[in-house]
Amino acid sequence: MPTTFFTIANQKGGVGKTTSAINLGAAIASKNISCLLVDLDPQANATSGLGFEKEEGQSLYQAILEEEKADSKVRETSTKNLFLIPSEVDMAAVETELANSKNYLVRLRETLRAIKKSKRFKAVIIDCPPSLGMLSMNAMAASDFLLIALQCEYLAMEGLGQILSVLRQLQEAGVNPDLELGGIMMTMYDVRTNLSRQVASDVRQHFGKDVFSTMIPRSIRLGEAPSFGQTIFEYDPLSAGAIAYQELSTEVIKRFKLK
Ligand SMILES: Nc1ncnc2c1ncn2[C@@H]1O[C@H](COP(=O)(O)OP(=O)(O)OP(=O)(O)O)[C@@H](O)[C@H]1O
Numbered sequence: 001m002p003t004t005f006f007t008i009a010n011q012k013g014g015v016g017k018t019t020s021a022i023n024l025g026a027a028i029a030s031k032n033i034s035c036l037l038v039d040l041d042p043q044a045n046a047t048s049g050l051g052f053e054k055e056e057g058q059s060l061y062q063a064i065l066e067e068e069k070a071d072s073k074v075r076e077t078s079t080k081n082l083f084l085i086p087s088e089v090d091m092a093a094v095e096t097e098l099a100n101s102k103n104y105l106v107r108l109r110e111t112l113r114a115i116k117k118s119k120r121f122k123a124v125i126i127d128c129p130p131s132l133g134m135l136s137m138n139a140m141a142a143s144d145f146l147l148i149a150l151q152c153e154y155l156a157m158e159g160l161g162q163i164l165s166v167l168r169q170l171q172e173a174g175v176n177p178d179l180e181l182g183g184i185m186m187t188m189y190d191v192r193t194n195l196s197r198q199v200a201s202d203v204r205q206h207f208g209k210d211v212f213s214t215m216i217p218r219s220i221r222l223g224e225a226p227s228f229g230q231t232i233f234e235y236d237p238l239s240a241g242a243i244a245y246q247e248l249s250t251e252v253i254k255r256f257k258l259k
């Protein structure tokens with residue numbers, strides 16, 4: 001079976017991209033589907049959230065700039081079937097260095113080509129920084145599907161137009177004609193507030209089936225887990241957040257035929 005590449009993005013900060021990348025990835029892995037998480041964010045939150053130190057030389061930085069292969073950067077995590085290519089602060093320099101290089105939009109795709117060819121993973125999830133710069137565009141250019149994390153809060157949909165227009169540009173300019181909107185993940189949903197419910201219903205009205213049925217609840221446990229370097233399934237497997245990410249993974253596996 002081929003490898004399906006996903007980008008998790010939203011130029012808004014703190015909306016649950018990394019939490020979703022880690023826990024959706026871990027949930028997919030728990031169903032015996034090999035999954036590689038690529039941390040493309042210089043903040044390296046997915047890296048530390050999985051219990052790895054932020055070390056120089058471990059990221060895709062050199063590989064992207066020198067068009068080397070990425071295989072040697074793959075690390076095993078404490079979750080079976082879940083692997084990680086870590087990030088580090090140096091990744092930030094990719095933004096400026098790529099701007100001056102040729103084929104600057106498809107460099108990550110080239111870097112990941114060997115991984116795609118090897119079919120070692122069924123799913124690759126790329127976690128993006130909160131911007132629509134070079135790194136996020138490279139992630140989208142390398143992916144089959146864009147997953148947007150959307151926080152259930154006031155003005156959640158503001159800015160969605162921008163990311164969707166980047167998606168369209170990458171399709172239409174021929175950079176990645178196959179890229180599709182894979183889905184919108186609603187995060188930090190708070191059943192107790194009218195605002196959360198209102199936002200969720202507005203988003204569903206606009207985007208219909210593109211929105212996953214599962215909503216990720218606001219949960220203190222989800223916020224705590226990364227400070228222990230653990231997925232929610234290691235930290236508190238019976239919590240509402242763990243159950244939600246399991247349910248989301250079931251939807252994702254079905255929607256994208258990962259099994
Ligand atoms: N469902 C949730 N309930 C409670 N806290 C959450 C939830 N999801 C994420 N958080 C917390 O909110 C903060 C932002 O989440 P996260 O890092 O996943 O967002 P992000 O979109 O990746 O941020 P950035 O844009 O900085 O990369 C983190 O402290 C995280 O632990």
Ligand SMILES: [Mg+2]
Pocket residue numbers: 017018019041045128129
């Ligand atoms: Mg993040």
